[in-house]
Amino acid sequence: MREQEIICTICPAGCHIQVSGQGQDIKSIEGYSCPRGKEYAENEFLCPVRTLTTTVKVDGAEEPLLAVRTAKPIPKSKLFECMDIIRKERFRVPIEQYQVLIKDLAGTGIDLIACSERKGDPYDI
Numbered sequence: 539m540r541e542q543e544i545i546c547t548i549c550p551a552g553c554h555i556q557v558s559g560q561g562q563d564i565k566s567i568e569g570y571s572c573p574r575g576k577e578y579a580e581n582e583f584l585c586p587v588r589t590l591t592t593t594v595k596v597d598g599a600e601e602p603l604l605a606v607r608t609a610k611p612i613p614k615s616k617l618f619e620c621m622d623i624i625r626k627e628r629f630r631v632p633i634e635q636y637q638v639l640i641k642d643l644a645g646t647g648i649d650l651i652a653c654s655e656r657k658g659d660p661y662d663i
């Protein structure tokens with residue numbers, strides 16, 4: 539039996555929710571104050587996800603780094619694998635805001651997208 543305390547981050551109340559269960563089976567869940575918190579804790583216990591935000595290298599731009607993020611949250615267990623892939627990539631301007639830079643990142647089905655546009659360096663010929 540696995541037991542986990544999860545702090546709900548949905549609202550500032552920050553309820554401490556105790557979840558216990560085995561595999562994909564939740565046996566008990568206590569400490570939440572609303573249905574949203576219960577759902578959050580269930581998801582965190584069964585398959586925690588996070589939106590990955592980082593920067594990538596871009597060639598041909600005045601600023602060499604560009605902020606990027608996953609289009610949706612990805613499984614937490616995939617974060618390091620995704621970062622390994624992202625670290626090895628280089629991109630070239632121009633890049634549009636929300637442009638897909640890596641499709642289906644690490645087989646998650648979620649794309650990596652640019653947070654903002656990036657134009658070319660005007661002095662780069």
Ligand code: SF4
Nearest residue numbers: 546549552553571575
């Ligand atoms: S359980 Fe409900 S009240 Fe508590 S932190 Fe989460 S959203 Fe807020």
